[in-house]
Amino acid sequence: MLTQRGNRFWTYEESLRFLGVELGRIMSVMKLSSGGLFVQSPAELTPELKTALEELGEVRFVAPASKLHGHLYMEQYRAAYPDATLLAAPGLPARRPDLRFDHVLGDTPDPRWGTDIDQVVVAGHRWLTELAFFHRPSRTLILGDVGFHVGDDSPLKTRLVARALRIRNRLGPPIELRLTIQNEATFRRSIRDVLAWEFDRVVPGHGEIIDSGGQQALLEGYDWLLE
Ligand SMILES: [Fe+2]
Numbered sequence: 001m002l003t004q005r006g007n008r009f010w011t012y013e014e015s016l017r018f019l020g021v022e023l024g025r026i027m028s029v030m031k032l033s034s035g036g037l038f039v040q041s042p043a044e045l046t047p048e049l050k051t052a053l054e055e056l057g058e059v060r061f062v063a064p065a066s067k068l069h070g071h072l073y074m075e076q077y078r079a080a081y082p083d084a085t086l087l088a089a090p091g092l093p094a095r096r097p098d099l100r101f102d103h104v105l106g107d108t109p110d111p112r113w114g115t116d117i118d119q120v121v122v123a124g125h126r127w128l129t130e131l132a133f134f135h136r137p138s139r140t141l142i143l144g145d146v147g148f149h150v151g152d153d154s155p156l157k158t159r160l161v162a163r164a165l166r167i168r169n170r171l172g173p174p175i176e177l178r179l180t181i182q183n184e185a186t187f188r189r190s191i192r193d194v195l196a197w198e199f200d201r202v203v204p205g206h207g208e209i210i211d212s213g214g215q216q217a218l219l220e221g222y223d224w225l226l227e
Contacts, residue, residue: 001052002029005211006138008116010056011203014043021161022154023206025069028142029056030135032116036060040133040142041070041205042077050080059084061113063105065144066130067091069205074099085112090121090129105131120193122146124186128177132190134197141199141214146173146191149207149217162207171202171210171221184225191222 002010008031016025027043038061043049053059059081064070066089074086078099088101103110109119118134133142141147149171150162165174172178181187195218202214210217219226 001048002056005203005209006135006140006201008032009135009138009140011209012043012049012052016206019161021158023158024154025206026203026209028133028135028140028203029053030117030138031057032060032113033137034112034115038063038113038117039077041065041144042073044073045076045080061085061087063087063131063133064089064092065142065205066128067095068128069130069144071096071099089131118197120190122187122190122194124181124183124188124190125177126180126182132194134194134199138201139199140201140203141194141197141218142203144205145177147171147202147204147218147221148174149202149204149210149221151208153208167207171204171214171217178224188225191218191225195219 002012004010010029012027014025016023028040030038032038037057037059039059040063042062062077062084071092085102086099088104090104093101107121116136120132122130122132130144130146148167150158150167151169162168167174199214200212202210
């Protein structure tokens with residue numbers, strides 16, 4: 001169920017098929033030093049997952065990566081945890097008028113989680129504004145669609161599609177996201193802000209977790225932008 005990856009850090013991998021290809025998606029769970037849980041990109045809240053979460057603590061914050069990634073099951077968390085705070089990414093409140101959000105995440109972490117988790121807005125893309133998170137105690141970077149990572153453990157069909165999308169064994173965005181960057185300087189500055197964090201592990205939005213050497217993987221995955 002939930003896999004402990006580092007200090008106060010767990011992941012849960014869920015199946016996700018997109019255009020007939022198994023992409024998978026990953027939920028991250030962080031236990032804040034103040035006690036509660038910060039959940040990023042929540043998975044479907046099955047009874048098993050609910051029990052596993054309850055063993056760790058009380059769900060206090062639920063955050064997406066963007067308006068496209070990580071908000072699918074938020075209504076289940078709202079219903080199960082009426083006192084939890086739902087956080088939005090830019091553009092998400094308009095997409096999910098059924099949900100009441102506490103606020104829209106920006107570059108400044110809130111004091112309620114800021115001692116444990118830092119955040120950066122990855123900006124400069126035409127339609128995707130994403131939140132990257134850094135969990136300090138476990139030195140983990142958490143991405144969404146700007147960080148696909150399809151490695152050798154993925155199914156053959158997924159690997160073939162990933163090659164076409166230029167994300168095979170590469171931590172980065174699929175080619176169509178690359179080609180629709182609106183302001184390259186802004187996007188580059190965002191990725192440099194992410195690289196300033198001292199992370200070792202990377203949890204991609206889709207694909208395989210990189211348990212160490214994540215800095216180097218991100219540098220290599222973004223060589224087309226950074227050089
Ligand atoms: Fe995604």
